[in-house]
Amino acid sequence: MNDSGEGAGQAAPARRKDARRNQQTLLDAAAAVFVTSGVDAPVRDIAARAGVGLGTIYRHFPTRADLIIAVYRHQVDACADAGSALLATSPSPHAALGQWINLFVDFLVTKHGLAAVLQADNAGFEALHAYFLDRLVPVCTELLEAAAVAGEIRPDIDAYELMRGVGNLCIGADSDPRYDARRMVELLIAGLRRPHH
Amino acid sequence: MNDSGEGAGQAAPARRKDARRNQQTLLDAAAAVFVTSGVDAPVRDIAARAGVGLGTIYRHFPTRADLIIAVYRHQVDACADAGSALLATSPSPHAALGQWINLFVDFLVTKHGLAAVLQADNAGFEALHAYFLDRLVPVCTELLEAAAVAGEIRPDIDAYELMRGVGNLCIGADSDPRYDARRMVELLIAGLRRPHH
DNA sequence: ATAGTTCCGGAACGAGGTTCCGCTTTGCTC
DNA sequence: GAGCAAAGCGGAACCTCGTTCCGGAACTAT
Numbered sequence: 001m002n003d004s005g006e007g008a009g010q011a012a013p014a015r016r017k018d019a020r021r022n023q024q025t026l027l028d029a030a031a032a033v034f035v036t037s038g039v040d041a042p043v044r045d046i047a048a049r050a051g052v053g054l055g056t057i058y059r060h061f062p063t064r065a066d067l068i069i070a071v072y073r074h075q076v077d078a079c080a081d082a083g084s085a086l087l088a089t090s091p092s093p094h095a096a097l098g099q100w101i102n103l104f105v106d107f108l109v110t111k112h113g114l115a116a117v118l119q120a121d122n123a124g125f126e127a128l129h130a131y132f133l134d135r136l137v138p139v140c141t142e143l144l145e146a147a148a149v150a151g152e153i154r155p156d157i158d159a160y161e162l163m164r165g166v167g168n169l170c171i172g173a174d175s176d177p178r179y180d181a182r183r184m185v186e187l188l189i190a191g192l193r194r195p196h197h
Numbered sequence: 198m199n200d201s202g203e204g205a206g207q208a209a210p211a212r213r214k215d216a217r218r219n220q221q222t223l224l225d226a227a228a229a230v231f232v233t234s235g236v237d238a239p240v241r242d243i244a245a246r247a248g249v250g251l252g253t254i255y256r257h258f259p260t261r262a263d264l265i266i267a268v269y270r271h272q273v274d275a276c277a278d279a280g281s282a283l284l285a286t287s288p289s290p291h292a293a294l295g296q297w298i299n300l301f302v303d304f305l306v307t308k309h310g311l312a313a314v315l316q317a318d319n320a321g322f323e324a325l326h327a328y329f330l331d332r333l334v335p336v337c338t339e340l341l342e343a344a345a346v347a348g349e350i351r352p353d354i355d356a357y358e359l360m361r362g363v364g365n366l367c368i369g370a371d372s373d374p375r376y377d378a379r380r381m382v383e384l385l386i387a388g389l390r391r392p393h394h
Numbered sequence: 395a396t397a398g399t400t401c402c403g404g405a406a407c408g409a410g411g412t413t414c415c416g417c418t419t420t421g422c423t424c
Numbered sequence: 425g426a427g428c429a430a431a432g433c434g435g436a437a438c439c440t441c442g443t444t445c446c447g448g449a450a451c452t453a454t
Binding site for chain 4: 015016018019022047052053054055056059
């Protein structure tokens with residue numbers, strides 16, 4: 001992928017070597033800190049772990065949200081890609097939808113605090129919210145439509161709404177042994193089955 | 198109800214008159230601020246609105262969470278009480294459950310930011326979390342059991358889990374016109390219907 | 395009125411995100 | 425290899441927000 005990630009750049013601006021290295025160091029440090037302290041870890045912790053100043057972090061990632069996006073971009077993309085694949089290989093669209101949702105839930109649940117930060121109203125995290133949705137809503141729409149066409153689910157479900165619902169259900173799933181987000185999501189998915197008769 | 202709310206007090210400790218008045222002023226100010234700025238409004242805003250210093254607020258409500266609890270205590274209690282009533286007057290336990298959940302959802306959705314703060318992992322808000330659950334889980338358990346006994350829903354649903362799921366679904370429901378928490382909760386409730394054979 | 399509490403106000407502290415700016419490193423040129 | 429401008433860097437400083445502290449003002453019982 002592009003290092004700068006912006007514009008329709010012809011000739012890459014050729015960033016300095018140290019800058020490039022720092023960016024990677026930061027990504028690694030952030031990933032490590034997120035695993036141990038959750039996505040809400042203070043920026044200072046990440047900077048310290050990377051052995052870098054605060055200014056450096058903000059030069060590369062203007063906002064905490066951008067750093068989070070960068071860390072998880074690959075996994076989100078992988079999840080999105082898995083959608084079409086599942087649809088192609090699953091026996092039924094409904095099964096594909098279920099498996100795909102499980103993928104998403106597993107992803108969220110294993111990232112301490114990520115789900116909580118996906119909320120649209122979380123000031124400063126609009127970019128995160130937008131990235132996840134831009135990437136996943138089209139896939140979800142595809143799966144929902146296939147299942148609806150197959151008559152397996154109600155046809156009036158909006159992918160955006162479902163994604164938000166699933167994301168919400170995953171909030172706090174870690175850190176509370178009494179709450180099993182997976183089970184709740186199963187109920188939600190069960191709820192959109194077309195009443196068979 | 199008791200003003201102090203603690204102990205099995207015989208003779209009221211007779212707080213000073215100004216203290217009592219300030220407590221009420223604060224409650225009113227907080228309620229007003231919560232309506233306009235949401236439950237996340239800075240403590241300073243509430244103090245200012247009440248025309249009172251910060252020390253005063255913390256004397257009466259040791260923590261932001263305590264203030265929130267105090268403001269909504271009545272409504273939570275009312276919701277809890279409505280549970281038994283609905284069960285007594287509804288045609289079926291399942292109908293009662295549905296109506297009761299709707300009551301709860303309406304309550305959460307109309308309180309900007311409340312649902313988001315109910316999370317167990319929200320540091321400092323354990324008291325809020327605990328109050329809501331202590332009050333509502335028993336009612337929910339009662340409704341679930343009645344519906345389960347009537348054979349209308351799956352018998353393996355835990356009230357705590359369901360309450361958390363519903364609460365989670367309500368997060369950010371205001372502030373996002375594209376997301377309708379009520380619809381998602383409906384799906385969830387639909388999902389716990391016993392698959393009729 | 396007076397002493398003894400109880401309360402009050404708001405400065406101050408700590409934590410976190412973000413901004414700013416003087417200094418360092420790098421990459422290019424001669 | 426030396427010189428220079430641009431690109432980067434570090435971390436002090438600023439802002440917001442919750443919470444704590446304490447000197448002084450406001451009650452109340454006597």
